[in-house]
Amino acid sequence: MRTVIYPGSFDPVTNGHLDVVQRAARLFDRVIVAVAENDSKQPLFTLAERQKLVAQATRHLATVQTDCFKGLLVDYAVRRKANAIIRGLRAVSDFEFEFQLALINRRMNEAIETIFVMPKDTYTFLSSRIVKEICRLGGDVRAFVPAHVHHALQRKFGFPLRAAKG
Numbered sequence: 822m823r824t825v826i827y828p829g830s831f832d833p834v835t836n837g838h839l840d841v842v843q844r845a846a847r848l849f850d851r852v853i854v855a856v857a858e859n860d861s862k863q864p865l866f867t868l869a870e871r872q873k874l875v876a877q878a879t880r881h882l883a884t885v886q887t888d889c890f891k892g893l894l895v896d897y898a899v900r901r902k903a904n905a906i907i908r909g910l911r912a913v914s915d916f917e918f919e920f921q922l923a924l925i926n927r928r929m930n931e932a933i934e935t936i937f938v939m940p941k942d943t944y945t946f947l948s949s950r951i952v953k954e955i956c957r958l959g960g961d962v963r964a965f966v967p968a969h970v971h972h973a974l975q976r977k978f979g980f981p982l983r984a985a986k987g
Contacts (some may be wrong), residue, residue: 824903825849825936828894831856832864833970834875835952837944841909844938846882853901854879858891865953865977878967895930905934911945956980 825845831838831854845852856872866874868889876887890897898906906926908919916937923935939945947965956962956974963971975981 822850822902823848823905824851824853824901825905825907826853826855826894826898826901826903827907828855828857828890828897830859830862830864830949831871831875832862832866832949833871833952833966833974834878835944835947835949835966835970836964837909837911837940837947838875838949839878839967840940840944841907841938842879842882842885845907846884848936849905849907850884852882852885852907853903854885854887855894855897855901856887856889857894858889866973870973874970874973877969893929895926895933898933899930903933905936907936907938909940910937911940911947 825848827842827845829838842852842854854875856868856875858868864871872887872889879885879887888901894906908923910916910919919937926933926935940947952962952965953974957978959980962974966974
């Protein structure tokens with residue numbers, strides 16, 4: 822069984838993340854969306870909340886699982902019997918950082934490949950940080966995240982829930 826890990830903080834999960842998940846699901850038998858616990862970041866959502874938001878967004882994909890992890894990604898990949906790590910690239914700046922990580926991961930474990938995919942061009946500008954900032958300032962993020970994530974953001978920032986687009 823070909824298994825890939827898609828790691829990230831997913832704070833929150835965006836449509837760009839989901840595009841990468843769907844692409845990975847077409848290429849691998851099993852996709853594990855691994856929500857990272859990172860002590861150096863101050864996430865808006867707790868680890869459990871982030872995992873729940875991702876799980877709800879991917880529940881229609883039979884071969885996708887969600888999980889949480891802490892520590893080295895390559896160690897986690899070995900524990901989950903993964904063949905590869907998949908990463909989304911939006912811009913050249915993403916590539917430089919991700920390329921460094923891929924080389925370090927390869928040095929630690931040559932058996933685990935890193936695969937880079939580009940999201941649809943409509944998502945290349947999208948990041949969790951931007952989505953949070955737009956929402957915090959009262960902007961409409963419904964085009965960038967699933968409806969349940971939009972509602973979770975609205976609750977976090979204390980805004981009344983907006984009706985769905987129609």
